[in-house]
Amino acid sequence: MNHSVWISGLGVISSIGMNTNENIDSLRNEKSGVGYPEFLHTLHKKDFPVCEIKKSNDELAEIAGMRKELPRTTYLSSIAAQEAIKDAGIQLEGSSFRIGFISANTLGGMDTSEFFYEEFLKDNTQGHLRQVINHECGSITELVAKHLGIRHFVTTISTACSSSANSIIHGSRMIKHDMLDIVIAGGADALCRFTLNGFNTLMILDTEPCKPFDENRKGLNLGEGAGYVVLVSDKVKTALGLKTYAKVSGYANANDAFHQTASSPEGNGNYYAMSQALEMSGLNTNDIDYINAHGTGTSNNDSSEGIAIERLFGNTIPMVSSTKANTGHTLGACGGIEAVYCCMAMSQNIIYPSLRISTPIKELNFIPVASLIESHDVKHVMSNSFGFGGNCTSLIFSKA
Amino acid sequence: MAVFINGIGSISGQLFDTRHSLQEFESHDTNRITCKEPDYKDLVPPMQLRRMSRVVRMGVASAKAALKDAGIEKPTIITMGTSYGCLADTEVFLSKLLTQDETMLTPTSFIQSTHNTVSGQIALMIGCHGHNFTYVHRGHSFETSLQESIMWLNEQEDINVLIGGVDEMTMHSFEIMSRFGTFKKEHDAFDIPSEGTIAGEGANMFVVSNQQNDHTYAEVLDVCMCMTEDVSTQLDHILSKNNLNASDINVCFVGVNGDNRYDEEIFNNVSSLSNATFAGFKKWCGEYPTSGAFALTLASTMLYTKHLPEQFILSNSKQPTDFNYVLIYNHYKNQYHSFTLLKKLSN
Structure with a gap:
């Protein structure tokens, strides 16, 4: 059970880049993907800015090398997972290792189901069945796993906004238990009407570009994307002579048990997740160099998360930033995307700035990083993801 | 490390007591079996019950029944499986979104449509701050939660893990799956050799632990x-x-x-x-x-x-x-x- 888990490959697609390098360049250059949607089919096109990937479904299908008319999340998942595998330099076909694909998403094929339903509601004999056949979250994973040629172990996790961070936990745990040797872990979610309208009913969508950790934050911008890491065991790392970005040194999932959609004011679940992850890593609070916060830009999240960070770290609060001002909140993808960002922060010795903070949150005693920090030896990073259902996850990565 | 089933809460097409010998079940002569929901009043406070949709109600109540059956108040860890999640809430929100042209929507059905609503609501009701996962991998959703519970019991001693599988069938999902040819003709019973199966649903929860006791099933x-x-x-x-x-x-x-x-x-x-x-x-x-x-x-x-x-x-x-x-x-x-x-x- 004491096997180490290493990260050997990274893959990401988001509104700020089609791959890891493009994403990191955008983060370095404070580029944001926020703007009005071109491809999302909604009547709210001019009401809410979103962080959309500026490619049509057909263009994404071609990049992914998959057939057309599948849910958009399938393509995002496939593109980022393929990049991660290629980056790791692992040949899956014919490999004697036990390989798993643990992916997350929260909406499955909802984007195509929306079109099906429009016709079905008028007449239940109508609507193209191909638009609803991949409705289940698990269908997306199944399609991508088949495309990647992975069948030893495949599963899907859906715990709202912490989903893909939880994929990384489960992948790491399966390697520690010697049940798998290699796991491609992360998640994906595409924009759709369902989530845009859903978050709108909660009145937590900002009508302007979001500003996480600003006193006057007004809510989040929804985003889309996918992020995956390739997790490998010691045995695989040595046998294949793989490069490693980081070691998964700690993780924990805890439940806030406070409210279905809101965080407790004192951030209990956030605190439990962070403190238990830290305990597992065996590190001290002052060992953490950077926290990539969940930092959605909602009044509730940023305040609860900030308070929980202060409770845990006291007077030695690490550098903190949220990259959701760049990417928007990508829901089931954010834990995977931000895990990639954390690995790259360590590999390039940089800390990303938190955009658009003009007045830091008054009730908090720390100010997030406002401009890019370079040449900083980033050894240990914490990545937070918190979701509906009180689902709180914290991951700790350590420089390899 | 041994893994024991110490408590069960089951809501299905049948009403039966898992502590007594299985009796002959009633046979159905239609292509759809819906759950026989028990009297919830001993399991979930009425105020909370009113706010829950059917699948959440079945999930939360069967979880409470499993805990009661095992004689514990609170598990250490909760891990669930559901393929469809909260279908009825999803359908309500989606239908309104489409028929009302994305206006005048209310949050309730959206909030409850998240796939981890059942596991989150269980945690909320009993104040369980432990690890809380939901697997949504089609026909492997429940088995993955069982597999995860075995991993936990190999990592830690003296813990109780609440696991379960929950899925609901709605009118819409039944109609859509019927169009795919999934089910038999309406009055074909299970035993009639024909194409298609019969539609079902259910919520079955279990408390698993390392400790064998008087309550242990297997x-x-x-x-x-x-x-x-x-x-x-x-x-x-x-x-x-x-x-x-x-x-x-x-x-x-x-x-x-x-x-x-x-x-x-x-x-x-x-x-x-x-x-x-x-x-x-x-x-x-x-x-x-x-x-x-x-x-x-x-x-x-x-x-x-x-x-x-x-x-x-x-x-x-x-x-x-x-x-x-x-x-x-x-x-x-x-x-x-x-x-x-x-x-x-x-x-």
Whole structure:
């Protein structure tokens, strides 16, 4: 059970880049993907800015090398997972290792189901069945796993906004238990009407570009994307002579048990997740160099998360930033995307700035990083993801 | 580390007590089985109950029933499986969104549509701050939660893990799946050899632990999952890993679902279990992605009471002479296959 888990490959697609390098360049250059949607089919096109990937479904299908008319999340998942595998330099076909694909998403094929339903509601004999056949979250994973040629172990996790961070936990745990040797872990979610309208009913969508950790934050911008890491065991790392970005040194999932959609004011679940992850890593609070916060830009999240960070770290609060001002909140993808960002922060010795903070949150005693920090030896990073259902996850990565 | 089932809460097409011998179940002569919901008042406070949609109600109540059955207030960890999540809430929000042109929407159904609503609501109701996962991998959703619970029990001693499988069938999902040819004709019963299965749903929750006690139903030795091409290797694997021969299995619950396109093949996949009594379960719960959880309820009840009524035994099979080892072989759409291996308590 004491096997180490290493990260050997990274893959990401988001509104700020089609791959890891493009994403990191955008983060370095404070580029944001926020703007009005071109491809999302909604009547709210001019009401809410979103962080959309500026490619049509057909263009994404071609990049992914998959057939057309599948849910958009399938393509995002496939593109980022393929990049991660290629980056790791692992040949899956014919490999004697036990390989798993643990992916997350929260909406499955909802984007195509929306079109099906429009016709079905008028007449239940109508609507193209191909638009609803991949409705289940698990269908997306199944399609991508088949495309990647992975069948030893495949599963899907859906715990709202912490989903893909939880994929990384489960992948790491399966390697520690010697049940798998290699796991491609992360998640994906595409924009759709369902989530845009859903978050709108909660009145937590900002009508302007979001500003996480600003006193006057007004809510989040929804985003889309996918992020995956390739997790490998010691045995695989040595046998294949793989490069490693980081070691998964700690993780924990805890439940806030406070409210279905809101965080407790004192951030209990956030605190439990962070403190238990830290305990597992065996590190001290002052060992953490950077926290990539969940930092959605909602009044509730940023305040609860900030308070929980202060409770845990006291007077030695690490550098903190949220990259959701760049990417928007990508829901089931954010834990995977931000895990990639954390690995790259360590590999390039940089800390990303938190955009658009003009007045830091008054009730908090720390100010997030406002401009890019370079040449900083980033050894240990914490990545937070918190979701509906009180689902709180914290991951700790350590420089390899 | 041994894994014991210490509590069960089951809501299905049948009302029965898992602490008593299985009785003859009522047969259905339609292509759809809906859950018989129990009286919830002893399980969930009425105020909370009113705010819950049907699937959340079934999930939360069966979880509470499992905890009560195990004699504990709160588990350490919660891990669930659901393929469809909260379908009715999803449909309500989606329908309104489309018919009201994305205006005048209210948050309730959106909030409850998240796939982890059941596991989150259980945590909220009992104040459980532990690890809380939800797997949504079609016909493997429940088995993955069972597999995860075994991992936890290998990591930590003296903990209780609440696991379960929950899925609902709605009018819309029934209509849509009917168009795919999933179900039999309306008045074809389960036993009529025809194309299609019968629709089902259910919520089955379990408390599993390292500790055997007076409440313990059975021991879980192993669970494994695979896709169609790996079924025979996985069966060999789970037996050999647990030092068993095919002839050691006394009872095998098989996920035959009345669909004459698959049933023979499914049955053939386990025909090497030479001494096994084959028993069915989908006739009483219908077909749904987490039906494996209902099979685990039946198998556990059988192991606890050492009794299997004739009604469950598939044709050409004899009454079991013993209940030492029980295997559940389930499949969903002949794509998602799983094996769950149970053992009688050694006392």
